[in-house]
Amino acid sequence: MDSIQTGSGKVKQIPEAVIKRLPVYHRYLTELAKRDVERISSPELAAKIGITASQLRQDLSCFGSFGHQGYGYRIHELLGEISRILGLENEIPMVLVGVGHLGRAILSYPNFKDKKFGFIAIFDNNPLIIGEIIEEIPVLAITELESYLIKNNVEVGVITTPISAAQEVANLLIQGGVRGIWNFAPLALKVPDSVVVEHVHISESLLELSFKLQQKRLKS
């Protein structure tokens, strides 16, 4: 499923495990770039992240050669490559549907302000909220969603509605032509294969925490 275009125009499968690490690389490199660090070697970066240098170099080699022998990686350069690989070069036009606490939290998430994710509109069905401006973005009526999506070539829709509305909103987003859905409602959305869905299961990580605490309890 997941692949990257190589020089020859061929397409290569990227292991899911590698895909999961790319955002982590992006995060650490962004951090280093912010601190104006110029270069880093694979063992240094790997140690920070908590993986092996081999794994880091192996992962990067899926996409090309971004290092310099005897020197390491120029952080600015590598961050640029990872950003390109992640598709962050061009702004992704996004809308958010559902202005609850979670929706507001995402709209004000500090990481998004500098990244290339552009919320261009917000939708809700509550007349008291419609017309409000949140983080400089206007809240529009849900009835305008579909036409807005088509008119503005929106690529990604974020669902932060209650469960009860989520599938309906997903349908509207798909009819409006979005290519991806970032879903925070805790249910499995039904979507066509052509649409990419990323589901954030907030509670899963709490169950993992619970499991790990339980393990510690048993061991001692």
Add this chain to the structure above:
Amino acid sequence: MDSIQTGSGKVKQIPEAVIKRLPVYHRYLTELAKRDVERISSPELAAKIGITASQLRQDLSCFGSFGHQGYGYRIHELLGEISRILGLENEIPMVLVGVGHLGRAILSYPNFKDKKFGFIAIFDNNPLIIGEIIEEIPVLAITELESYLIKNNVEVGVITTPISAAQEVANLLIQGGVRGIWNFAPLALKVPDSVVVEHVHISESLLELSFKLQQKRLKS
């Protein structure tokens, strides 16, 4: 690191990949139990989840034998076992620190109301918020955090503060004796090995979505 006690009192390592799937099993079984489904076979359940029946049975076999030959699994029974494995049998006393939008979203997250996670207090440093009651839980002053933790044997602390306060709050939680931290602030907390941290990197899944959209773009 992760393990489960076997009958003999010995401890067995559980692969991280299995740990990540346990909450998924829990979620699907809860859903089935809610619909009063009584039994399910491994191929049926696996198909719902999108894995192989082999993998499901292999995973469960890390912990014991919960099925019935020729019959399948009793949903109520298996859910009970998974809950026990995840450490959900006894309520986990939790506090949340940081009443922003994200904090409020988590406190009102529908999944937590029926699960065994008990928020018993909320903390903030904003005098306008202290004293408020959110979802029947009082907001206390952050200055009371440490003594409250010790007095009430709190096991888990949830951090939903801004980045700038997160490490300081983590330190207070640790001094107060929590065993686990569920962290939503986008930074790497420094904690002793004895404390389990689960970090929710909301933006990582958006980068994954971006990558997958990019891949589709390249393929077509």
Add this chain to the structure above:
DNA sequence: TAGATTGTTAATCGATTAACAATC
């Protein structure tokens, strides 16, 4: 140049899948 570090090949390790005897 000598030292350092990459990118990559080969070896190892672990996780997933297939198959089937056990048995309800």
Add this chain to the structure above:
DNA sequence: TAGATTGTTAATCGATTAACAATC
């Protein structure tokens, strides 16, 4: 009982690690 389905062993597959020639 016969059919169904488990739990588990063995085979396969893929991912991680180790090692090193290439080279800056």
